Amino acid sequence: MSNANTQKKEKKKILNDKQKKIVDIIVTVVQVIVIILAIAISIIVIVNPIGSTNNVASGSIKLLPVLSDSMNGADAYYTNNQYGVTFDIKTRFKTGDLIIAKNPYTNYSDYKVGDIITYVGNVNGQSALITHRIVKINTFPDGSVNSFVTRGDANNAEDAVVNPSTVKAVYKSHLKGVGNAINWLQNSTNFLLVIVLPLVLLFIYNIILVVRMIMANKLAKAQASAANNEINEEEIKRKAVEEFLAQQKAKEEAEKQETISEENNDSDNGEN
Numbered sequence: 001m002s003n004a005n006t007q008k009k010e011k012k013k014i015l016n017d018k019q020k021k022i023v024d025i026i027v028t029v030v031q032v033i034v035i036i037l038a039i040a041i042s043i044i045v046i047v048n049p050i051g052s053t054n055n056v057a058s059g060s061i062k063l064l065p066v067l068s069d070s071m072n073g074a075d076a077y078y079t080n081n082q083y084g085v086t087f088d089i090k091t092r093f094k095t096g097d098l099i100i101a102k103n104p105y106t107n108y109s110d111y112k113v114g115d116i117i118t119y120v121g122n123v124n125g126q127s128a129l130i131t132h133r134i135v136k137i138n139t140f141p142d143g144s145v146n147s148f149v150t151r152g153d154a155n156n157a158e159d160a161v162v163n164p165s166t167v168k169a170v171y172k173s174h175l176k177g178v179g180n181a182i183n184w185l186q187n188s189t190n191f192l193l194v195i196v197l198p199l200v201l202l203f204i205y206n207i208i209l210v211v212r213m214i215m216a217n218k219l220a221k222a223q224a225s226a227a228n229n230e231i232n233e234e235e236i237k238r239k240a241v242e243e244f245l246a247q248q249k250a251k252e253e254a255e256k257q258e259t260i261s262e263e264n265n266d267s268d269n270g271e272n
Contacts, residue, residue, distance in 0.1 A: 031202055038195050045185045045195075056101075056118065056129065056168045064099040064118060064131065064169065065179030071116070071131065073153025083135050087114050091133075091171065092153060098178035099131060101169035108145035108164045113137060116171035117150065119162050129168065132159055 044063050056062050072094035078087040093099065101118055105111055113134055121130040135158065136149035148162040185191050 031206075034198060034202065038199055041182075041185060042195055044182060045191060060103055062099075062101040062103075062118075062169045063182070064101060064129065065182045066093055066095055066097040066099060066131070066174070067179075067183075068152075069094045070152030070154050071133070077153050083113070085113055085135075087133070087153075091116060091174075093174045093176075096177050096180040096183075098175045098182060099169075099171060100173045100175065101131075102172050104167040104170055111137065111145065111148065111164070111170075117148070117162070117167050118169040118171070119150070120166045120168065121159065121162070130159065131169075131171065 056064070072092055075089060078089045078092070081087070099118070104117070111117070111134060113136065115134045116131060117134060118129055118131040120127060122128070123130065130150075132150040132152045132155075134148045135151050138146040138149065138161070140146050145164055148164065148167075149158050150162050151158045185194060
């Protein structure tokens with residue numbers, strides 16, 4: 001009966017160890033995901049503007065939050081517009097989306113009607129980034145590009161003429177709703193609460209784990225040392241007992257030999 005209980009306890013212990021390992025793996029994976037997301041979001045927030053500036057990220061990929069619905073045009077615009085050009089309806093985006101853009105073309109002739117460009121324009125008397133579609137390309141007599149005419153798909157009027165040198169990025173694709181999160185995280189308080197604070201807590205948590213690990217290792221060493229000392233003490237006692245018994249046995253043997261010698265001497269004297 002006792003053996004059966006012992007086996008059950010050992011089995012239960014093994015299952016707990018497995019569960020602990022699974023939990024450790026899950027915690028580690030979650031930490032890695034949180035750190036990767038925090039780093040990625042931090043990079044996006046830090047290097048990309050929110051639209052109130054005429055600067056864009058210097059990298060080959062630019063992420064631009066959408067701040068208006070000027071490009072959220074009606075379906076008819078993409079198939080039957082006044083410019084006689086069919087546009088991809090998938091390029092429509094609205095407030096809260098996130099534009100993924102690439103570097104502007106170095107050769108102005110690479111631009112074509114229908115391209116969506118981000119350029120430095122004027123909004124309410126202030127310099128700002130505008131992302132609209134090219135609806136017309138003005139050229140010089142030799143055929144080289146002079147300027148662009150742009151328009152928001154949802155707007156009723158064309159923009160002011162755009163100088164190709166003011167183009168900062170060319171649209172590639174967009175992510176729906178992600179721009180809202182980026183704009184929200186541009187606020188320093190929100191960034192602190194959502195990004196910095198979790199990373200600090202993770203850092204403290206891992207420091208605690210390391211300290212616990214060090215303390216556990218020290219405790220294990222101390223216990224092992226104490227166990228070794230107990231073993232040594234038992235060994236010393238055992239050897240002392242063995243030595244004492246050996247001495248007693250040797251003493252008894254000596255006394256026995258001495259008794260035999262005396263008896264032999266007495267026998268010899270009697271015969272004489």
